[in-house]
Amino acid sequence: MEVFQTDSHYIFVKRDKSLWWHRKTSEFTIKAGWDLSSVDDIECIGVTHGIVGVISLPNVYEPHLIVVREAQAVGVLYPPHLVYKIKSICILSAEDPDAELSNCTKHTKSNQSTPTHNVTSASASNSAPGGGSSSKSTKLFEGMNKTWGAVKSAGNTIKNTTQQAANLATKQVKSSVGIREPRHIERRITEELHKIFDETDSFYFSFDCDITNNLQRHEAGSENGPLQDERFFWNKHMIRDLITMQDKTWILPIIQGFVQVEPCVIGNECFTLALVSRRSRHRAGTRYKRRGVDERGNCANYVETEQILTFRHHQLSFTQVRGSVPIYWSQPGYKYRPPPRLDRGVAETQQAFELHFTKELETYGRVCIINLVEQSGKEKLIGDAYADHVIKYNNDLMIYVTFDFHDYCRGMRFENVSALVDAIGPEAGSMGFHWRDQRGMICNQKSVFRVNCMDCLDRTNVVQTAIGKAVLESQLVKLGLSPPYTPIPEALKSPFMVLWANNGDIISRQYAGTNALKGDYTRTGERKISGMMKDGMNSANRYLIQNFADSFRQCVIDLMQGNLKQESELHEDPILGTFVKLITPEMRPPIGGYYSAGVLGPELQLLESIVTTRCEQLGDDGVDGQVRSQSLLVAPIIILSFYFTLQKLLFGSF
Incomplete structure (x- = not known):
């Protein structure tokens, strides 16, 4: 859409409508597009892909409007709609924009054409440096x-x-007055916003399709399509004024998480394998600042991950979730690994615990909990409390599985995760997956795996990858792309591992500030000394980031x-x-x-x-x-x- 500015307003024009945002009062007004002819001091400053929303802090940070400056197409998630990744933002305020928008071809003499939908290459370059050695x-x-x-x-x-x-x-x-100096605050907030949106590769949107819902919820939606899942509608609060105006022209739901689509070939058959992760906006935050559950039953680092296989007219989807242990706990202090502590009593914790799982059961039907925390040492306190609250809840729709990852996989034997996959095999079989074709739904996923460790990052990545691989093997058999009781085809191993390794890195950056640990195993299936050294480096970086x-x-x-x-x-x-x-x-x-x-x-x-x-x-x-x-x-x-x-x-x- 085109962006104009006057002394008092920023004006967004899309088709036959215009949206006016007052630079001082932050009020939105919708008018007809032809009303621009009566404005004398109007100037076109470029084009934007959409509005992220308004952010302000009374008496400190005057209203600032965030818009998408650059976006890149990452692929088709739900055919035929493209999904875009935000590459950079522009922040508008009472002063001039803090960055130049892309040129508008209608109102500039430049010969360079800059389309509103910047469709660049959908497939990221993920090929590792190769070439066989002669000796x-x-x-x-x-x-x-x-x-x-x-x-x-x-x-x-x-x-x-x-x-x-x-x-x-x-x-x-x-700064003699530090954080209390208003201009200092404004500069710091603006810089941090650019870091969050421009440097993390974490925010995605689609012009024509709702990506806050997984494929199964799309199928179960109303005739006009499903309502956005408010858990993953990241900018819902920022565009609340636009939502009340009830004009979908200006509403652009954005998710934080990860989206990647990989083309795959098995024999003569071509298909796509996609992975999408949606981070909850509730109890959102960073690693040591957000742990456990809140009074409304929302958990820290809660992420829904959906694996989608698209073959001809068939789409098969499998969903998993991760989230912090849903009790009141924290890890205060400046130690490298602060000991966890329980913050509230049993009765109060049980109330929040049940509220969390009530919402989970309403959304997913049944829940199979996979708890990966250590059954000894510092983590034992959290694991024991988790088990006690599951027993108190005593719900037939929940299954609780413990797997001490560090004990079973001692000596870098991460392949021992297969023991867990084998143990939950019957549950995975009864859980199923969502399958649809051009005529509609064939079957639905009946429950979900909820995987957690302490951070819900590194160990969780390894286990969710193993579960996703087992389900993918089953789906390939159903589609006739692979014979029964055979491992995943060699041609599919690389794109599958790249998807899950990239997903783990991005989710880890959002919560802990660095790439995931154990990423070399997720990416290659092997644990190497260079990977261990990177883990040590990332661990030290995490320590500095969490404190500084x-x-x-x-x-x-x-x-x-x-x-x-x-x-x-x-x-x-x-x-x-x-x-x-x-x-x-x-x-x-x-x-x-x-x-x-x-x-x-x-x-x-x-x-x-x-x-x-x-x-x-x-x-x-x-x-x-x-x-x-x-x-x-x-x-x-x-x-x-x-x-x-x-x-x-x-x-x-x-």
Whole structure:
């Protein structure tokens, strides 16, 4: 749609209608498109793909209107409708837009054509660098180069992360009033919004199709189509004023999650395999800031993942969900792995627990819980409480399965997940999947697997991938694309693993700030030393992100969802104050001489403890003795990277 601006309004024109947004009062008005002829000071500033919504904070952040600046087509999810990924946004306010929109071909002299629907290549480049080696020695050197590349990238990535944390702390020193200064808040919120939308590849929409619902709910919808699933309608609060106007022309439902469509070939048959994940907007947030359940029965990191196979006129869909353990719990503190704690009493927790599963049963019919937390150690507290509340609920429509992932898969034997898949095989068979053709529904999925670990990220990714693979094998047999009792065809392994590995990375970035751990196994089916080193690097990054960035991001997410209403609720990460005090020159260092880094000595000691602890946990979580000795090499590498980076920071070498 075209975007015009006047001194008082931004005007959006689509077909024979126009939407006017007042730059001061944030009021929307719908008019006929030809009303523009009476406006004198009007200017076309470009085109947009749609309106994300309005965000504001009284007395601090005046109303800002977010629109889609760039979008990329990712493929057809529900034929024949295209799904688009938001690549960047533009924020409109009382001042000029913070970014230039794409040129409007009707009102510019530029010869470059910029269509409103930017249909670029639908298939992402996922091919891994290949090419067979002519000799074993060449393969050996290739492996060594990859490992050394991982070592070097570890130091560079940690260096960049530390520098970002230092820059963030420096900004706090320069601002005498800090977070209370209005212009500082406005700039920080705008920057964070761009990071959330422009850098995470997390937001998707479709012009003609509702992607908040899975295929089965589409089939069960009304004659005019299903209503949007409000759980996954991410920008519902931001466009609430447009929704009340009851004009669908301007309403663009957006989901946060993941969408990818892969073309596949088996023999002479061509089809597509797609994966779509929808993150709930309820109790949305970051890893250590949002855990457990709230009073309305909403869980943190709740994601519905749908695997869709499209073959000729047939579409087969299988849905799984993940979500935090639905009890009141948290992990406060600055330790690498803070011990979990229960925050409320049994009776109050049971009420929220039952409210959560009442909604789950209403939506999915029956629920099979798969709990992957450890049955000993720190996680035992959460696992035992979960089981106790399931027993108290005593609902015949629920099945509870425990699988201590770290115990069963010790020594990197992730293939042992097959024991879990075999155990739940009968339940998966009775659960079925949704199947439809050009004449309508053939069968429906009767229940759902609800998988969780502590973060509902890394272990959950591995198990959901294994379940999705087993269901896909069954679907291929039903369609006649594969004989019974055979593994997934070789031609399908790569696209299947790429889909699930990319899904795990994106979901992890949204919740924890880094790619998923154990991603090398999900992507290739093998666990390698380079993958372990990346896991150590991502774990250290997660620690820094959760302490140096997550608090403010959580506030911005709450602001988008209407959960933050006052300036006093907006705050930055508390640890920044401590970090600023440590790097301030006039302060006396608490411990001198450690690593010759002066005031940062305690922090370097802390980092050494973090990495060493991580390597020990790798041994506890499934690394045998031979690989454990190799994994310990990661510790000095990352510690030295931190050391040199922080030394440069102290002496101003950056």
